[in-house]
Amino acid sequence: MTRIAVLLSGGLDSTTALAVAAQDHEPAMTISVDYGQKHVRELAAARAVSDRYGVENVVIDLRSWGRSLRGSALTDDGVAVPRGSYDAENMAVTVVPNRNATFLMAAVGLAQTHEVGEVWTAVHAGDHTLYADCRPEFIASAAETAKLGTDGAVTIRAPFVNMSKADIVRQGSMLGAPFDLTWSCYEGGAEHCGECGTCAERRESFAIAGLEDPTTYDGSVQR
Numbered sequence: 001m002t003r004i005a006v007l008l009s010g011g012l013d014s015t016t017a018l019a020v021a022a023q024d025h026e027p028a029m030t031i032s033v034d035y036g037q038k039h040v041r042e043l044a045a046a047r048a049v050s051d052r053y054g055v056e057n058v059v060i061d062l063r064s065w066g067r068s069l070r071g072s073a074l075t076d077d078g079v080a081v082p083r084g085s086y087d088a089e090n091m092a093v094t095v096v097p098n099r100n101a102t103f104l105m106a107a108v109g110l111a112q113t114h115e116v117g118e119v120w121t122a123v124h125a126g127d128h129t130l131y132a133d134c135r136p137e138f139i140a141s142a143a144e145t146a147k148l149g150t151d152g153a154v155t156i157r158a159p160f161v162n163m164s165k166a167d168i169v170r171q172g173s174m175l176g177a178p179f180d181l182t183w184s185c186y187e188g189g190a191e192h193c194g195e196c197g198t199c200a201e202r203r204e205s206f207a208i209a210g211l212e213d214p215t216t217y218d219g220s221v222q223r
Helices: 012-024 041-053 063-067 086-095 099-113 138-148 165-174 198-207
Strands: 004-007 029-034 057-061 118-120 155-157
Touching: 004 012, 004 099, 012 041, 012 057, 029 041, 029 099, 057 099, 057 198, 099 118, 099 138, 138 155, 165 198
Parallel strands: 004 029, 004 118, 029 057, 118 155
Antiparallel strands: none
16 A cells, blocks of 8 residues: 655645545655744644644754745745735735745655655645646646656655635545644634635635534634
């Protein structure tokens, strides 16, 4: 059986990916990345989710890489996290150049040292317009690059690349994914702010899926 590592941010999508992997396989590890993100709170969520599944969570330290970047609301203190809808125009400032590519290749190297054959990433169809390194053609290229770079030892799989976030939430719910432990908010406070683009997307996904949202939002935000 192929050993799997799930690239786990601690959000809804990657948590569902772990739930899928746990259903049919025995995940070898989860991999999270500290890149100096404002919402570093997500790493605690990733640990909690990993603990729930009894899987080791390994954190890759890319903080020096993140500090060297400019212009992204996720890493640059001079750029505000956008509020409102999760659309390309509003969320453009959240792009971290080549972030997914960087994370995936770092994870592939780690996976190879642990004799893990697949790295799973939870990119989905809602990311395609905004993030170039979440699109199907990129994932196909990255999977081939991973195989070439590891002499066939490791590849990349993106099980949700053509799915909507609402469909991912439905699947995760059916598998009992611990959504109450997850974190999406780019503000990274004590509670989800409920107003930033990722909070808006989170709330909308549960609504479209017809499921109760277990998230605790800031008290000033009406659910």
